[in-house]
Amino acid sequence: MTEAVRRVEPDEFRWSMPSPVAGEVHAIVEAAERADGAAPLDEAVLLRLRNHGIAGGALLVSDDPPVGFAWVHDGDLAVVVHPDARREGRGRDLVEMALESADVATAWSHGNHPGAARLAEAFGFTRERDLWVMRRSPRDLPELPAAPDGVAVRAFEPGRDEDAFLALNAEAFAHHPEQGRMTRVDLDERMAEAWFDPEGFFVAESTQLDPGRLVGFHWTKVHDGPPPTGEVYVVGVSPTVQGSGLGRLLTLAGLHHLAGRGLGEVLLYVESDNAPAIAVYSRLGFTHADADTHVQYRRGPAATVSPAPA
Known part of the structure; x- marks a missing residue:
């Protein structure tokens, strides 16, 4: 030493x-x-x-x-x-x-x-x-699909949705070594960051069974750059609604929001062994270069x- x-x-x-x-x-x-x-x-x-x-x-x-x-x-x-x-x-x-x-x-x-x-x-x-880091241009996005029956998508509301979001995040990422452990302090620190924009934080709530319960979310982020870059910060869906198409809807809702910001590129992070997620993102036009790996x-x-x- x-x-x-x-x-x-x-x-x-x-x-x-x-x-x-x-x-x-x-x-x-x-x-x-x-x-x-x-x-x-x-x-x-x-x-x-x-x-x-x-x-x-x-x-x-x-x-x-x-x-x-x-x-x-x-x-x-x-x-x-x-x-x-x-x-x-x-x-x-x-x-x-x-x-x-x-x-x-x-x-x-x-x-x-x-x-x-x-x-x-x-x-x-x-x-x-x-x-993996996967990237795509925010141009030429697929159209937004219809929401599954009994689900409505809206913007996150600070002061109302924090606890429900944390419960859903823990459920959706129960086996993830970092994301699934998010606490209220972690959430509050991120919401205090200059990049936080509730209009770019989409949540899906049940309107039929257990009305008001959050069942999915897509939190977007914009990096200042240069040049400014959008991020699919995190997408989570409750296991109770997986396979309904909600993940695709939420992902596209966030991508359309980022496209409206005039950004040149959108990126996301995904585990290399998460084949289902990689397949979804690939179908949405995201690609990965070998060097773009942590x-x-x-x-x-x-x-x-x-x-x-x-």
């Missing part, structure tokens, strides 16, 4: 009023995204750092000022090295100290970065999940570390 890597104390890091460390973390993230074409931290990590700081986790930085950092929270590791400082062994040093400082079970590589693959192999991580690695038994820097 190199002495150039140190652990940051919680009172050193304030995202909303950037300290020197937070400012450097911002700069490293932005430079990595420009170089790699993919954000190196996912939304959950950014929300955690912005809203809760680094308490309860471990933030490690390489050199002063930092040219790389590692963040560990709930057993998940993220490592980001500035493009100008790569292939000097900094990523390796950060991973080594992270493994000594905290219990690490998983790590994500956003964009399937080859340097991440080398580090994963060196430290005994194996490839466990592939998360990879989750899981750490196995201790391994002999390779000397190759990353």
Whole structure:
């Protein structure tokens, strides 16, 4: 372990009023995204750092000022090295100290970065999940189908729908390792983001059996860019109405909404082994390029570390 890597104390890091460390973390993230074409931290990590700081986790930085950092929270590791400082062994040093400082079970590589693959192999991580990014133009969309009998689609209403949405989300994603665990705090943090637009958050409610119960939703999102890009943020349908065509209706409702925003592209994320969802999205014109993949690695038994820097 190199002495150039140190652990940051919680009172050193304030995202909303950037300290020197937070400012450097911002700069490293932005430079990595420009170089790699993919954000190196996912939304959950950014929300955690912005809203809760680094308490309860471990933030490690390489050199002063930092040219790389590692963040560990709930057993998940993220490592980001500035493009100008790569292939000097900094990523390796950060991973080594992270493994000594905290219990690490998983790590994500956003964009399937080859340097991440080398580090994963060196430290005994194996490839466990592939998360695809699928994309399409919002032009030439299929027409909206009719709603299934007994179901009405409307916009989400803040102050009314939160609890019903969370119950439906837990039901629809009962086996999903991240989405199914969404809490009210998680929801409130996302609704407080500048991108949140209830007009782009569609919910389907029952009008016959159990009137008013939410049975499906499609939450859309717009990324500022440049250029601005739409996202099928999350689509969920209750198991009680699967096969009714509601998922397709909700997806198209959101796509038509995003098309009305004048965006050039819409993207979505889907697990690579979710064949039914991929089939639906493919029929709707979404495509996937092999390089447009995020990879989750899981750490196995201790391994002999390779000397190759990353």
